[in-house]
Amino acid sequence: MFRSAVKALADRRGGSAAVSSSSLCSNASIAFAAPGNLSRYLLPTIFRDSFSSAALPAVDLDATSIDRAPEHDAKSKGGGAASSSAKRPAFTELVATKKGQKPRVVVLGTGWAACRLLKDLNTDVYDVVCISPRNHMVFTPLLASTCVGTLEFRSVSEPVRSIQPALSRSPDSYYFHAYCTSIDPMNHAVYCEALDDEGVTEGNWKFKVCYDKLVIASGAEPSTFGIKGVNEYATFLREVPHARDIRRRLLLNLMLSDIPGVPIEEKERLLHCVVVGGGPTGVEFSGELSDFIRRDVHEKYSHVKEYVHVTLIEANEILSSFDVRLRQYAVNHLSKSGVKLLRGVVKEVFADRLILNDGSTVPYGVLVWSTGVGPSNFVKKLEFEKSPGGRIGVDEYMRVPQFEDVYAIGDCAGYLKSTGKPILPALAQVAERQGKYLGAALNSLALAGGGRAGAAKTTKLGEPFVYRHLGSMASVGRYKALVDLRENKDAKGLSWAGILSWLVWRSAYLTRVVSWRNRFYVAVNWATTFVFGRDISRF
Numbered sequence: 001m002f003r004s005a006v007k008a009l010a011d012r013r014g015g016s017a018a019v020s021s022s023s024l025c026s027n028a029s030i031a032f033a034a035p036g037n038l039s040r041y042l043l044p045t046i047f048r049d050s051f052s053s054a055a056l057p058a059v060d061l062d063a064t065s066i067d068r069a070p071e072h073d074a075k076s077k078g079g080g081a082a083s084s085s086a087k088r089p090a091f092t093e094l095v096a097t098k099k100g101q102k103p104r105v106v107v108l109g110t111g112w113a114a115c116r117l118l119k120d121l122n123t124d125v126y127d128v129v130c131i132s133p134r135n136h137m138v139f140t141p142l143l144a145s146t147c148v149g150t151l152e153f154r155s156v157s158e159p160v161r162s163i164q165p166a167l168s169r170s171p172d173s174y175y176f177h178a179y180c181t182s183i184d185p186m187n188h189a190v191y192c193e194a195l196d197d198e199g200v201t202e203g204n205w206k207f208k209v210c211y212d213k214l215v216i217a218s219g220a221e222p223s224t225f226g227i228k229g230v231n232e233y234a235t236f237l238r239e240v241p242h243a244r245d246i247r248r249r250l251l252l253n254l255m256l257s258d259i260p261g262v263p264i265e266e267k268e269r270l271l272h273c274v275v276v277g278g279g280p281t282g283v284e285f286s287g288e289l290s291d292f293i294r295r296d297v298h299e300k301y302s303h304v305k306e307y308v309h310v311t312l313i314e315a316n317e318i319l320s321s322f323d324v325r326l327r328q329y330a331v332n333h334l335s336k337s338g339v340k341l342l343r344g345v346v347k348e349v350f351a352d353r354l355i356l357n358d359g360s361t362v363p364y365g366v367l368v369w370s371t372g373v374g375p376s377n378f379v380k381k382l383e384f385e386k387s388p389g390g391r392i393g394v395d396e397y398m399r400v401p402q403f404e405d406v407y408a409i410g411d412c413a414g415y416l417k418s419t420g421k422p423i424l425p426a427l428a429q430v431a432e433r434q435g436k437y438l439g440a441a442l443n444s445l446a447l448a449g450g451g452r453a454g455a456a457k458t459t460k461l462g463e464p465f466v467y468r469h470l471g472s473m474a475s476v477g478r479y480k481a482l483v484d485l486r487e488n489k490d491a492k493g494l495s496w497a498g499i500l501s502w503l504v505w506r507s508a509y510l511t512r513v514v515s516w517r518n519r520f521y522v523a524v525n526w527a528t529t530f531v532f533g534r535d536i537s538r539f
Helices: 002-014 019-032 035-050 069-076 112-119 139-146 242-258 264-270 280-300 324-336 379-383 427-448 499-512 516-532
Strands: 104-108 127-132 134-136 157-159 174-184 189-195 201-210 213-216 272-276 309-314 339-343 348-350 353-356 359-363 366-367 392-394 404-406 413-415 473-476 480-486 495-498
Touching: 104 112, 112 127, 112 134, 112 427, 139 280, 139 499, 174 201, 213 480, 242 366, 264 272, 272 280, 272 359, 280 309, 280 324, 280 339, 280 473, 324 339, 324 480, 324 495, 392 404, 473 499, 473 516, 480 499, 495 499
Parallel strands: 104 127, 104 213, 127 174, 213 404, 272 309, 272 366, 309 339, 392 413
Antiparallel strands: 134 157, 174 189, 189 201, 348 353, 353 359, 473 480, 480 495
């Protein structure tokens, strides 16, 4: 069928394309494979182009393994599974840089630290390779607003290729959609596996990238404290897919609860939103949710509005790093907004309820887990010396001391005990400033002749990193927010709450959004929501 279509197209154009038709048909067997495996056949082609002989002469790809029409025709025609011994594209390596080439910086991650580093790196003196399963940065302080439609998802995500244009334009700089599986610091190499559309690593698509400088900025994972059922049933709030899942679940439960015959007990469960964790993310999400309920649910779901309620569960004090007056203000305001504050520790989570340590049961329809972060499995298995708490241990220059040319920044890194410095909090401003510091340090290092692998032994990195806290902010809903400008919770300084704080909060975040495009998106979304309310469409 496809061959006929190609022939017809060639005839219409007045050409006889026997050779090109043959090659197209070979690709057609890839394109018309089973939908679930589509990316398995497209991704090798993409990598074949990315690692072309023109760009990377040392890469030896098995080009003949791409054209396997009989194997794929058998799949598409239902002729049985392909032989397990069939060859896959052979990925080798992005080889070490040579004399005359720019030194290569490999960055693992696309979070706050990684993206600030990528933005500041001087691509006149470095080639850059970014490896991450996410091709964009998320502006996490505004992520809670996307869960209820105050902002759209595109407004809080910035493509990494826009942050560092060299990833798109430079012939020797790349973004690879992959996981880093291991690091060989002795040979200056990282080993990776490419990802398909489902985010699943494919063992046959492994490759190696050599580096001159390696920056690990892979972030952290949500802390579950080993509580049974959290990973299976709770939703975290750290990525755009998390926010999308929360929004879809919330709107689905509103529609289900409106169906005739649903018992009152089930309506109350479906429309009970439980937030575990009283930090800034949990409080801001609770505030956004209470706004959504008061302004939009009460108007557009009037049949079930009396069943919708929010519970915030915290083991200790909410917003524990804020001034005590601000904490009390947040408690009072959230309570007036209809958020029930419950002090307790979760013991176990089930699909429709959770159990607290005192034995009480809390049914829920939506469960959001926001109890902080801890080291990822990737960081745990690295054979690097660890800081207290399990992060990658670094010195005052963000270096991993026992291995040359390896650095770590962001939530995955912490000061070694030998430095005598405290572990910095897992905050966006900490990560961003570490990325800014290391970007400037690496630029200076390259200009001083220390950019190559092993060339920094006699080159000073500059002044050590020093962090000064600029303050904390949190929205609590209904045009109210908290601003705490103290350096730490024991220091003196300015702190206030109310509508003025809310204006400061919005202004500060609007100016911190990465690009002018997203600033425009955010401003328009805020204005649209203010005038017309939130969009309640479910996609």
